[in-house]
Amino acid sequence: MPSLILRTATRLLVSMILVFSVYLLLRGHNAPGGGFAGALVAGTGFALYIMAEGSTSVRRAIRIDPRRLIVFGMGLALVSGLAGIFAGRPFLTGLWWTIAEINGKEIVVGTPLFFDIGVFAIVLGMILTLILALEEN
Numbered sequence: 001m002p003s004l005i006l007r008t009a010t011r012l013l014v015s016m017i018l019v020f021s022v023y024l025l026l027r028g029h030n031a032p033g034g035g036f037a038g039a040l041v042a043g044t045g046f047a048l049y050i051m052a053e054g055s056t057s058v059r060r061a062i063r064i065d066p067r068r069l070i071v072f073g074m075g076l077a078l079v080s081g082l083a084g085i086f087a088g089r090p091f092l093t094g095l096w097w098t099i100a101e102i103n104g105k106e107i108v109v110g111t112p113l114f115f116d117i118g119v120f121a122i123v124l125g126m127i128l129t130l131i132l133a134l135e136e137n
Contacts, residue, residue, distance in 0.1 A: 035121075046058060059132065081115065092111075096109070
């Protein structure tokens with residue numbers, strides 16, 4: 001049984017770790033970070049949660065089989081790569097779209113972000129599959 005201190009600290013730490021992992025994901029194509037680094041940080045947060053609460057609690061919290069997360073990530077990475085071909089350009093060519101303008105600044109999304117989200121999902125799914133299997137056996 002984990003200590004009360006670990007369980008209490010985990011509630012705060014896991015949320016901070018997951019927010020930081022999303023930050024790494026979103027800044028990744030312009031600076032160090034990205035889907036891989038963000039997923040490693042998120043995996044660390046889930047590992048901490050498993051140590052504090054157990055694997056059944058984590059499975060209830062994520063609500064999805066981690067293997068499905070891997071399949072989703074592979075599909076998203078593939079679709080983001082194929083978008084260039086559909087636009088008449090080479091595979092994995094970055095395409096960009098302006099989705100909004102706030103205070104004179106454009107909010108732009110592109111296929112590199114979707115590719116990074118796919119990598120994030122693949123790596124996080126693999127980490128969750130591994131640590132849940134180790135914890136349950």
